[in-house]
Amino acid sequence: MSFDPQTYKPEHFLWEFEDGIATVRLDRPERKNPLTFQSYAELRDTFRALTYVKEVKVVVFAPNGGNFSSGGDVHDIIGPLVGMDMTELMDFTRMTGDLVKAIRSCPQPVIAAVDGISAGAGAIIPMCADLRVSSEASKTYFLFNRVGLAGCDMGACAILPRIIGQGRASQLLYTGKGMSPDEGLVWGYFNDVVEAGELMEAAYKLARSIASGPTFANSMTKNQLNMEWDMSLDTAIEAEAQAQAICMQTKDFERAYHAFVAKEKPVFEGN
Structure with a gap:
């Protein structure tokens, strides 16, 4: 799958693109934006494809109608799951996990702007983002336990403790x-908490800051943050040495040097 971010029109969620920043929103605000089998799969395929969409420098995963997401739809997902056999259930749980893998492995930093309900899988998406900004009205629940399921869902037991x-x-x-916005900020889950009316501006301000930076170098940072989870210190230091040497071959590194010498602000072009 490959697409033009200017004309891309997904079927199961909303997509906007401007100035290198893509905005993704689930589109069922009347039901607090639950996920469906179709939206899971289309989101997974989209984030996988972003590896090859260089025009997109940052992704903002935004709320819609005052809520982020209530998680898996009770009628469209939970009900059918009850009637599935083990192989069908494994297909589903692997697909949801693949969405997390796709968000973590795409080269673009992903910013979650969290408002209102962020529950279940609707909390996992912000959790696996690179950065999280919250409104004062957010309510975050990893509520798998409440529906008779383990908390180890979509990488929660690996990622959440690290945060x-x-x-x-x-x-x-x-x-x-539940985790309140203030708890999330103190615990390091949220990078910032703002008033509800200021949420998107705060998210876009952060996105613009990243989008104006060295895109290739930022993608290397994200790659190393992922890869070094299970490396020894010696291996990680060697991996970073190689990654940094690669970045030193980019024109952005040269541009930054010449700007510094000229006492100007560097203008990065992502190569």
């Missing part, structure tokens, strides 16, 4: 307890 710590993650995953 907020093992003890705090354990409490949220064992109990389904």
Whole structure:
């Protein structure tokens, strides 16, 4: 799959693109934007394809109608799952996990702008983003435990403890307890908390800052943040040495040098 970000029109979610920044929104605001089998799959395919869409420098995953997402749709997903056999269930859980892999592996930094309900899989998407900005009205719930499921869903047991710590993650995953915006900010889950009316401007301000930076170098940073999770320190230092040497061959590095010498602000072009 490959697409032109200017003309791309997904079937199961909203897409906007301007000045290198793509905005994604789930589009069922009357039901707090639940996910469906179709939106899971189309989101997965889109984030996979972003590897080859160089025009997109940053992705903002935004709320719609005052909520981020209520997670898997009770009628369109939960109901059918009850009647599936094990192989069908594995197909589904692997597909949802593939969405997380696609978000983590695409080269573009992903910013989640969280407002209102962010629950279940609707909390996993912000969790696996690179950065998270919240409104003062957000309510985050990893509520798998409340519906008789394990907290180990879509990478939660791997990613959430790395963000907020093992003890705090354990409490949220064992109990389904909600995380307030203030808790999320203090715990390091949210990078910023703002008033609801200022949420998108805060998210876009961050996105513009990243989009104006060295795009290729930012993609290398994201790659190393992912790859170094399971590296030894020696291996990680060697990997970073190689990554940095590659970045030193880019024109953006040369542009930054000449701008510094001229006492000017560098203008990066992503190559």
